[in-house]
Every structure is written in C-alpha cells, then in structure tokens.
Amino acid sequence: MEGKIKIALIGAGMFGADVHLRAYADLQCSGLAPQLGRIGLDHWGRDLAPVAFELAAVAARSESSAKRACDAFQQWTGHRPRPYSGAEPWMDVLRDGPDLDVVAVATPDHLHTPVILAALQRGAHVITEKPMCLSIHEADQIVELARGKSLIVAVDMHKRYDPDHLRIRDELKNRIGEPLYGVAYLEEPLEVSTSTFKWATHSDPFSYVGPHWVDLIWHYYRSKPVSLTAVGQKKRLARDGIQAYDAVQVRVDFANGMSIHFHNNWITPPDFEGLVNQGHEIVGTDGKVESDQQYRGLRFWHKDGGSRTVNTHFSRHTARPDGSKTCVGYGVDSLTAGLAAICRRKFFDIGRDELAALYPTAEDARLTVAIVHAAALVRDLNFKYTQSNLGAPVTARFGPDGITIIDPNRASEGSEKVFARIYEKAI
Numbered sequence: 001m002e003g004k005i006k007i008a009l010i011g012a013g014m015f016g017a018d019v020h021l022r023a024y025a026d027l028q029c030s031g032l033a034p035q036l037g038r039i040g041l042d043h044w045g046r047d048l049a050p051v052a053f054e055l056a057a058v059a060a061r062s063e064s065s066a067k068r069a070c071d072a073f074q075q076w077t078g079h080r081p082r083p084y085s086g087a088e089p090w091m092d093v094l095r096d097g098p099d100l101d102v103v104a105v106a107t108p109d110h111l112h113t114p115v116i117l118a119a120l121q122r123g124a125h126v127i128t129e130k131p132m133c134l135s136i137h138e139a140d141q142i143v144e145l146a147r148g149k150s151l152i153v154a155v156d157m158h159k160r161y162d163p164d165h166l167r168i169r170d171e172l173k174n175r176i177g178e179p180l181y182g183v184a185y186l187e188e189p190l191e192v193s194t195s196t197f198k199w200a201t202h203s204d205p206f207s208y209v210g211p212h213w214v215d216l217i218w219h220y221y222r223s224k225p226v227s228l229t230a231v232g233q234k235k236r237l238a239r240d241g242i243q244a245y246d247a248v249q250v251r252v253d254f255a256n257g258m259s260i261h262f263h264n265n266w267i268t269p270p271d272f273e274g275l276v277n278q279g280h281e282i283v284g285t286d287g288k289v290e291s292d293q294q295y296r297g298l299r300f301w302h303k304d305g306g307s308r309t310v311n312t313h314f315s316r317h318t319a320r321p322d323g324s325k326t327c328v329g330y331g332v333d334s335l336t337a338g339l340a341a342i343c344r345r346k347f348f349d350i351g352r353d354e355l356a357a358l359y360p361t362a363e364d365a366r367l368t369v370a371i372v373h374a375a376a377l378v379r380d381l382n383f384k385y386t387q388s389n390l391g392a393p394v395t396a397r398f399g400p401d402g403i404t405i406i407d408p409n410r411a412s413e414g415s416e417k418v419f420a421r422i423y424e425k426a427i
C-alpha cells in the first residue's frame, strides 16, 4: 500500500512553528513509522512505512511569520510549503488545496472553531491544539460535523503520552484505590501573557492550559463532572494594562465522588528554574500518587545563568549520523496518534468509531470544553461578587438536564435567575 497524506498547518507561532512544524518535517523526511512504537502502534510500522507525508501549506496572521516557518521547513527538509497569511488564511488554503487530507490547527485559543469547521466542511481531517474550542455549543457543532462526515478530529492532549502518566494510568492509579481528591497545576511564564500572546485577553490561564489536566483526569478515570466552582484574580497583568486573569482556580467534583482542584497561572517570573511549573497529585483510599512534571531530576546552574531545570521528556532533538536532528518525545506522540488514526481511516477504511480508542477525540474534548465553558461563567460571576464583598458563591451543575449556573446572590429575583440553564443536553 502506498499513498500520501497532505497537511496544511494553520497558525505558526510559539507552538505551531515549534512542535507541529518540527513533527511534520520529520514526517516529510521519514514518514510515521519511526514514531509508532512510542505509542504502542509498532505493529502498524510496516503498513504505514510506505505512506508519504507532505506539508503543503503554512498559514499565519502575518506574512513574515508564515514565510519564516516555510523557510525553516525548507531548511530542514528541502521542501518548501506554500505560505499564506491574512485574517482568514485557512479559506485560501482550503480553496487552493481541495486534496488536503489534514488541517492542523495551532491558532489562538478563540480561533480554533472556524478553522476546524471549514476544514471538516471541505472533507479534511483535523489535528487541533487544545482547547478544541471555548464553547460547548461550538464543541457540539464540531462533533456533529465530524461524525456526519466520518472525519477524525484529533486533539493534541500530549499529557496522556507522558511516560509517567502512562505508568499512573496503567498501574499506579489501581494501586492507590478509589480516587478521593487531587490537585493539578500548570503555571506558565509571565512572558506568555505579556508578550508572546497578542490574545491573552481572549483566553485565561485555565482555558489555555487547564484542558491538559482536565483531559488527563478524564483519561485516567472516565468519570464525568457533576459540579464545579471557579475563582480568578486580576492583579499582576493589570499592572501592565492587560485586562486578563493572572490566575484561575477551578474545583471540579466528579460522578465517581472525587474532587480535583485545577490551579493555573501565566504570571510566573522569569527567575523560575523551569520553563513552566507543573504536576499533579491524587489521593486514593489506599495510597497517593505524586507526579512532578517540572523537576524530573535534571537541574544545572552556571555563572550568570541562574539555576535551571529542563524536561527532556516533552521533546528532544536527537542527532542523526549526518548531524541533522529528529524530534521525539511525548509532545510529538499525540500528533502521531491522531495521524495514525487518519492513516487507518484513509488507507484501510477503518470506521471512525472503531478508531476512537486510538487518540484524544473530539468527543473527549467536548467534556473538557464543557468544564472550560462553565468555569469561565462561574469565575466571572464570582470575580464580580468578590469585588463587591458578596463572596464567591456561584457554582455550576452538570446533569442529565444539561449545565446549570447556580447563583445564590440572585435569590431575591426568583429561582429562574438563581438556576440559569446555559446548555440543555446531558454532558
């Protein structure tokens, strides 16, 4: 079996131009087979080895970003994708590439949905950055269209593929008994919200990085949320005139009785030793698991460099004999999982449902989006109330009747205002 997968990358910033572009360069050079063993799909190595991959287009908001990414890709591979730029460059990409197989989406958080829907409408599979989208209604549109067209939407939830998390999922979570409570944190550098992202006010720390942990907890326990509460703070970024949350804390209660706290910020000063601070802990009836994802045992310091740690598991550039470099790590593994599913769909005509266990699906992401969506509403109300000394009493409930925001501060206006239904279907 031979064939080709043509990819277009939409969004070439910090993540698109780094992780996606590097991964697609390796695909262009060597195909998918070299990566498959990392995620337990080595038995498809021979089947998929002949499949060629081509990065046909790269789109960004500015022409210079798109061209820079295409230049880098050409340098790594000898092949130059076509650059596109503008406010909706994916429309031009899709018009010029009716035979595209995959659209990879690495645009800002609030700009995933229009790209995903346009790609699906034109029959392309999608690999999207997290969060898949920010609204549960948009998540439904994506799931419905993907199902209707039998297309794959794979979401880049790479924490599932961290070797430590695989060990927790496959073994340790069973040893610690029934989960009782836990905490998951991801604290991002100040630079991200103040200079890298031009879009910090359109997202928030929980919507941006909370999905990683929400999805991981779902992946471990497959238990749905029943309620949540959320609060946020606006002090540090306000100093720089940026009207965005510094930090958000969300507590989600799940159907299996566990309660998990998610803590996120994007104001960590540059003096911090790692790129980001991250980890999670879960206490069970018979034990506890602690996973420090930041300090993995490699720390160094030198004159004028401060004390630093690095996470070599996420991605590492491994030298080939000719001196060029290939990139491996769990940061690439989730892209591999989505692409493997897409290859199975295209070349072996395996059904979409049959492939669902292979990769983080749009249906999985819908649950995360439900939590992100409800948390944003609860957080904003609680923020408003704390400013007026009215506490932070707002919560959200998830049930067979949908999602309800519960606001006791509106008790005097009647029960319809206290119990506001924002979504009418079961999660």
Ligand SMILES: NC(=O)c1ccc[n+]([C@@H]2O[C@H](COP(=O)([O-])OP(=O)(O)OC[C@H]3O[C@@H](n4cnc5c(N)ncnc54)[C@H](O)[C@@H]3O)[C@@H](O)[C@H]2O)c1
Pocket (backbone or CB within 6 Å): 010, 011, 012, 013, 014, 015, 016, 017, 059, 060, 061, 062, 065, 086, 087, 088, 089, 090, 106, 107, 108, 109, 111, 129, 130, 131, 156, 158, 196, 197, 198, 208
């Ligand atoms: N999986 C992860 O660990 C991880 C890490 C970082 C970022 N991300 C996600 O990746 C996405 C991109 O983040 P980033 O860090 O690269 O952000 P960024 O701001 O560095 O880059 C955004 C990119 O999108 C492009 N863009 C903006 N508006 C556009 C438009 N209208 N049309 C086409 N392109 C447009 C910009 O030109 C830029 O290339 C976000 O959703 C973010 O949450 C994921």
